[in-house]
Amino acid sequence: MAQRPTYIPQFKNKFxxxxxxxEFKYHSGFAAVQKQKSxxxxxxxxxxxxxxxxxxxxSSKxxxxxxxxxxxxxxxxxDKATKEKYSVECAFQSSKVFENGGAYTDLLKVTSKQAKKDERLRNSGKLIGFEFYNTKWxxxxxxxxxxWLYVNALNQNVQLHDRLMQYQTFTDIEFNPKKSINCQAYSIAMFVALAKRNMLESIRNPDEFLDFYKEFQISNTYQLNENLTLF
Structure with missing residues (x-):
């Protein structure tokens, strides 16, 4: 047996x-069919x-x-200025700033898999923040x-919104909260909650989003330990 989170958008309360x-029965193995069984x-x-x-x-599964x-x-x-497009994964990985390097903006030009596996992300010391289009986080x-990155990317992809709003809760079989922090399924649930509350326009600006992020709390936040990673 295993445990994974499911993320339920909230439309009225503070969360x-x-x-x-x-808890569910987990089928071990890396093959897609095994992941889909799980x-x-x-x-x-x-x-x-x-x-x-x-x-x-x-998820891809x-x-x-x-x-x-x-x-x-x-x-x-x-990119609204250049009209270039890149994946959320590439944008996220390319924005990481470490003690000894980054942000590695050249990762915007590679595939998502290449960006995530780039050795510099593991050999540049401790992660100290993010920098995306001259804005530091x-x-x-x-x-x-x-x-913020995921919600704003999804907000651009209006062709997905109507179908997305039909779902009640979201999962990501690859995400284990004992080992990682960021989760695309959580970000999607946040997007749905914001959309249903007509609040999407108020969170485009990073400073406004941070103010808003502090106001609206997560219902049961992640418990940090030394095994967690921001990768």
């Missing part, structure tokens, strides 16, 4: 996203526990084309930069 841990088990457990029948897995399209490896963000709040 934007409710995070619930769900996704089915996870979604069945969510349905039994919460009664949701519209659950979206957000999703059975839904929308879930695959929403993966940070595939979701594109456009601190590490705290922990997920603020990733959430």
């Amino acid at each position: 934007l996203v409710k995070t619930e841990m769900v 996704i089915d088990e996870l979604h069945n457990s969510i349905q039994e526990k919460y009664g949701f029948d519209k659950i979206l897995e957000v 999703s059975k839904e084309d929308l879930g695959v399209a929403l993966s940070a490896f595939n979701l594109m963000i456009a 601190q590490l705290n709040p922990l997920t603020a930069f990733y959430d």
Whole structure:
């Protein structure tokens, strides 16, 4: 058995996203079919526990084309000045600033997989922040930069919005909160909550987003330990 979170958008209370841990039967193995078996088990457990029948897995292993399209490896963000497009993953990895290097903006020009695996991200010392288009972000709040980046990228992709709004909760089978912090499924749940509250226009500016991010708290925040990574 294993546990993974499911992220439920909130439309009325102070929390934007409710995070619930769900126990399910995990099928080991790296093959897509094994991952999809685990996704089915996870979604069945969510349905039994919460009664949701519209659950979206957000990852490259999703059975839904929308879930695959929403993966940070595939979701594109456009530079409004140059009109160039690159994935959320490339934007995120290229923005990392370390004690001994970064931000490595050349990673905007490679594939998502190449960006994530670039050796400089592991050989440049401690991560100290982010820099994206001359705007610097601190590490705290922990997920603020990733959430801002993902939410604004998704806001550009209006062709996905109508279908996305039909779902009640979101998962990412690859995300383990005991090992990582940033999660695309969480960011999507935040986007849905913001959209339903008509608040998307108020969070484009990084400073306004940080103010807003401090006002709206996560329902059950991540517990930090030495094994967590911002990668």
